[in-house]
Amino acid sequence: MDEAARILNKTLVPLLSNYLPFFITVLLGWIIVTKYYSDDKNQKQKNEENYSLAADDGGGASSSGSEGNKENASPGSRTQLSRRQKKNKVRNGSPPTGKKKQKKRHAVLRQYTKLNLSDAEIFDSLRGYTLSPEDLFLLGYPIENRLYPGRALIFKNPVKRFDVNAKLFVPNEVYVDLLVHNGGSTFERRTESGVHLKNPDSDKSSEKKCVRCSKTFFISPEGEYLTQEHCLYHWGKLQRPLSGGGESHYTCCKGRKNTKGCTTGKLHVWNGLNDGWNGPYDGYVRTRTKKTPPPDGNYKVYALDCEMCYTTSGLELTKISVVTHDGRLIYDTLVKPESSIIDYNTRFSGVTAKDMAKRTKLLKDVQSDLMGFISADTILVGHGLENDLRALKMIHTTVIDTSIVFPHYYGLPYKRSLKSLVHSVLKRDIQCDNTGHDSIEDARSCLELLLWKLRKDRVSSKNFDNDLNLQ
Template identity: 30%
Template sequence: MFTTLGLFTGVACPQGEHCALLTCMFSHARYCTGLTKPSSGTTTSSDTIGTHNPKKLKTQESISSTEPLTLSHKVSNLEDVVNGSRSTSKPSQQLPRRTSDRRSSETPVTRPGASTSPSCPSSNLETDEPSSSPITRQPTSSELPPRKVRKESLNPRMLTKAPAPHATRSAILTKLHAVMVSNNEKLAKSKDSSKKSFVLTADELVTMALDEEEYVAKGNPGVYSNVIKLRIVKLTKMSSEDWAKEVMKHLNTRYYKIPVAPTPDATKPIETGLTTRQEITFVPRLITPLNGLEEFGYVTKPPTAAEIETSKQGVTDSKGWEKCERCASRFQVFPGRREDGALTTGGPCTYHPNRPVIPPRKKTDNYTGSGESYFPCCGESVGTSIGCTKGAQHVFKISESKRLASILQFETTPRQLDKGALDPVCFDCEMGYTTQGLELIRLTAVSWPEGRELLDVLVKPIGEVLDLNSRFSGVYPEHFAKAIPYGTSDIIPNSPSQSGQGNQQKPMQVVESPAAARELLFQFLQPETPLIGHAIDNDLNVCRIIHPTIIDTVILYPAPRGGLPNRMSLKTLARKFLSREVQTGGAKGHDSKEDAITTGDLVRAMVRDSWKKYKHHGWRFEGDHMVSPPNQETYYVNRQGLYVPSERPHDNDNPVEHRIESGSAGQKRKQPSPDDSTA
């Protein structure tokens, strides 16, 4: 008889103890022996709930006569099993049996009252395949628990959307398997006896190669060939020690499902070769001129009263009709609520949280294109799905400066006569959807380059909240419910905040309006203070701030395809230039403090790289002052980032021109002379 698929293992057999089948598709857990009465010291036939069919009982007794392997504590990773570490203070736990079926690797669910004694064939409940020889002894330091692997051929597994033709995948898989076989043979010949348990059998190597190829095919379909080839090269150069770690990771993931404690992410420090004051002196050379960037959303002057009045009249005439930012449908908004208490019309919003992605073109694609677009959030093709996520209400966003000013007028950074020059500031804002559009709900500012917290407050928006956008903002209703007014004395300044992660330990402070939050930020700024941010136009506009001295990392690191309006995300920039993973909270959202610090570190990385070019051409620091070379030249940084002198002669008495060609606007921009620096 063929092996059952295990589809009815959770259903009790209708025949019960009278079932005469040797291999029944239903469950017989209730009729296993081994459940004894509490008062009995030994197990007898009269103490059991039920008995097996004689044929089945005889078969099970012949193949399962010893107790399964148990560990005396819960191991944190597979290496604990190999080293044989034990602790008698924790209850025992049965190690799950190793199979090649993904279904069977999951922890089985046992109904209350079901037997778990050795005499019960419980292994049939954990795997779809017949039980093999049982585990009869504890693993020593040189071996792992026995495992049963399903025999598979070296043929790529079938996928719904294959990233490459079958012949290509088969050739790559063969090469990958050959490299794994070579590493396995080296490990087998190694003199280190503690790693002998990681020597895999032929079937296990085939399974590992299939898993590796399938993982890349599903996770990176657009760059499948490049990723898998780089993986093969890495395995080729791998030492026996590193290969043993790869095998251990594979065994943990594939078979044992033993949770591995996450290792803390050690952030690599940025070494610029300059002191803190020297970095502050140098950073004005990275300032982004705003002239000509108005078309990309940067506001350089406040809208006039006439423009504001025109905007208000337009909102009145539209009767509150807006376009949903998520699903693009039309709906009506009622600031202050309608008579029946409704804030919007249109009912729930069904949408895709991620924008569609176009697969990169491959050599095998025809001239018509590289394939149909799809949504990375759910994998559905564009046009075949209306959405995979539902929101309670529709939401909208306002982008026009005059309409933003009609809600709260823009204000230019004031000069504080009682304060001198102030150090640069990094800031980041989180926004939520209200009946007034996308509004400020959290503002965070940190010092640069130290990253010391200056300000971190929740902000009560002007309109009624439609959606806090917690998936990105990291702000949840409980944050506002537990928040205390700003300036409360029992809050310790600069205390570590867990906000943005959904489970903060201390309540945050809250201010009454975006205007109040803006005034708090102004305390750390002068008009010439460098204000650093990522896509800073969004943060400035939501705060209604016009600041003349900004450093925007989306312009400092222009997108590969022409710069603005194309932008690289903060997560991409951090991974590429800092080798750092940020915004990993998932559904818990982003942390504005983490984003502000990361943005500042990106600027420090640019200071490091730019200073190397200046230093190469003779610039130096005398104390905290930057000194130009004896023979001044006009330097030009081209689109490729090459720092070259221009051919135009100049007078040494005139300031040095530093012309930087912007990747976004494509124009040369004059920056202050190094000798005129006031930082």
């Protein structure tokens, strides 16, 4: 033992005395570096929380539609958090993809960059794609008649296949000779056919047709469901085989035509419209002409998309998203329906009961917000925009409908879906999530389709002019 102690004394003690300071220095350095990276990681998480919050408040909670106010600050701004922002602060458990998704929503569209035009030039060029007053009438857009100022009329064409250039019908006791257009001006349309349609609003029948299963059901004038039965339906579309042969089948379950539905709904639902004339309706707002025209003639271009749910009154608004001419989000909010909700239509709207339990706006508040930055001459872009304007209860006549700009092969009333258009034209996929559509993505996609069309038409026009010059 003494020999072992002597050996350790001669070897280990000198070794420790020589290298102990080195080991202590390394240990302290490791502790300092670990603490530094730990603090840095916590700071990054905190910054990401602030970023997510700023991105969420960038347009979703806007009460005025203005791009310059505090709630609409650009994503990632380092300003001090407001009381409301602290209250709605995003937790650390937020999905890591949220930051990228918000960045994408606020990014400028590629087609806008490729156009390389000023905003005023884009506005002026897009005016050639707007729908005519006759098209608005025939496609079911809310319109205003001089006999019913401040009230809306909606025409639902009962013909299964029609042409926008066909003669217009004149409904019984509702004259369309003078329709209010573009903030107060009128356009004349004289009829030669003498054909009359009955005004369904004069028929107080409570009989409705389910838009899902086509069964008849009854609702009282007060909105009470008299028919209490489940709805068995196919949520997918009836699709023809690409080869042209064989039977058509539903995209939801591959079931053939006339087979029993694959999905059960709580009750039957309807969209709120009958064939022919509907209205006149109260509660609609009409966009107004600006008192002072903009110096460059640019009244702005916005694309919007709405999500709706089924209520006792038909389809009602639950969410709206608006993007600017270059694709940046300017307005995004949930909306509380006025009537009792029958079906949230989550498969397509993406809106759930949990969403509606959050902070929502009333329709009249949304109308007030939109009227703050949309004038009668502002160009609104959308896909099947008549549905959105009906849900918003807004009369606006300066619109571009991408379902008309990119017509279906078989013509109206067939329309290509936004999903198929984006896939074939822009070569990308949207609406892939089984939790429903994204209204921001849909609005941006509509706008990008239109800008793509404008860019291609400008190229074709230049080539045509060059050919004429060569001749």
